Amino acid sequence: MKATYQKYTLIFKQASGTSRGVLKTKETYFLKLYEDTKIGIGECGLFKGLSADDKPDYEEKLKWLCNNINHNIEELLLKxxxxxxxxxxxxxxxxxxxxxxxxxxxxxxxxQTKDSICINGLIWMGSEAFMKQQIKEKLEVGFSTIKMKIGAIDFNSELSLLKSIRDEFNPKEITLRVDANGAFKPNEALEKLKKLSEFQIHSIEQPIQQGQPYEMANLCSKSPIPIALDEELIGVFDVTRKQELLQIIQPKYIILKPSLVGGFRGSEKWINLAEKSNIGWWITSALESNIGLNAIAQWTYNLGNKIPQGLGTGSLFTNNFESPLEVKKGHLFYNNSLKWKYNLEV
Incomplete structure (x- = not known):
């Protein structure tokens, strides 16, 4: 078996805002395996500024993997x-x-195109007008769960946007999720959560920055909105530490991005621990190309979790690869009449 890798830069159709900054491009890497005439491809979805493996030696580690690809896969994953x-x-x-x-x-x-995955519609940060436009578009195409990123523009403007949705749609019609990406300060978070709760929010992701487990635990115990951990899970490699983190914080949900928590195996370890503690979970992509998103979607479907997943990011890029993945009426489909078109000569 031989292996090679290639760096690829995904370009956003429109600059996308989070509380950590505005995204215009995203680097990713493709790993290709060769055995006889067969080729296998996987996406190493590094997320600059967020991934625990955003390190200067990242490409050196990819080279090492390619040089050692004939070792046992379990040994490689451990290393x-x-x-x-x-x-x-x-x-x-x-x-x-x-x-x-x-x-x-x-x-x-x-x-087999016989079933689909329910997903949420993602609303990126930006001006109030831009966010209103996104909300309108998502509702028009049939999303019943909306996830809105908050924490970058004026908080009262964000409350107004949520109110405008609730004035038109009750919680049975539209489920609202919000994602603060750690934007709130611990001493102000609870008051903001109380204000958000007026709009019957399903959950809030990462209200305060990760790495403050006891502050987060206090918030989870008092919050009128269920809290979901996201960034908090990144960089926690040891199973014992994973278990301790969940026991300390006791969140209502955890959100798993396979590219950030160790792929299928890493995500499944978190799921097993969460279910033992009666903690809910769902899966989210981390701005991978359609190659990585395809793998996440297929695996997610087999997990059998019926609540809306966060897998609607495939249409964000100008230079993504054509694939059978298709979003219709708030669901992700695998349309076998559509074919893969990609060019990754390595």
């Missing part, structure tokens, strides 16, 4: 413990290499 996005790319590439169809990693009713 890549602190490089979760590379772990995920390796998992995908192996599955791709062994499958009859390089992009059908988990055959199911989903890949």
């Amino acid at each position: 890549l413990k602190e490089y979760p996005s590379i772990q995920f790319g390796l998992e995908q590439a192996y599955l791709s290499l062994k499958s009859l169809n390089s992009f059908e990693l988990f055959p199911s009713k989903f890949t």
Whole structure:
């Protein structure tokens, strides 16, 4: 077996805002495995400024993997413990290499176009007018769950946007999620959560910055809105530490991005621990190309979690790859009449 990798820069159709800044491009890496005439491909979805493996030696680690690709995959994954996005790319590439169809990693009713995945519509930060426009578009195309990123513009303007949705749609018609990306200060977070709760919010992701487990635990115990951990899970590699974190904070939900928490295996460890503690969960993409999103979607479908997932990011980029993934009426479909078109000559 041989392996190579290639860097690729995804370009946003429109600059997308979070509380950490505005995104215009996103770097990613593709790992390709070769065995006889078969090729397997996986995406190592590094997320600059967020991934635990955003390190100067990232490409050196990819080179090391390519040079050692014939070692046992479990040994490789163990040695890549602190490089979760590379772990995920390796998992995908192996599955791709062994499958009859390089992009059908988990055959199911989903890949047979017989079923779909319910997803939330993502509203990026920006001006109030821009956010209103996004909300209008998502509602018009049939999303019943809206996730709005907050924390960058004036908080009262964000409350007004949420009020405008609630004035028109009750919680049975539209589910509202918000994502603060750690934007609130601990001493102001509870008051803001109380104000947000007036609009019957399903959940809030990461209200304060990660790395403050006791402040987060206090917030979870008092918040009128269920809190979901997201960034808090990044960089927690040890199973015992994972368990301790959930026991200390006791969130209502955790949100899993396979590229950031060690791929399928890493995510499943978190899921097992969460379910033992009666903590809910869902899966979210981390701005991968359609190659990574395809793998996440197929795996997610097989988990059988019926609540809306965060897998609607495939249409964000100008230079994404054409694939069978298709969003219609708030659901992600795998449309087999659409074919893969990609050019990754390595």
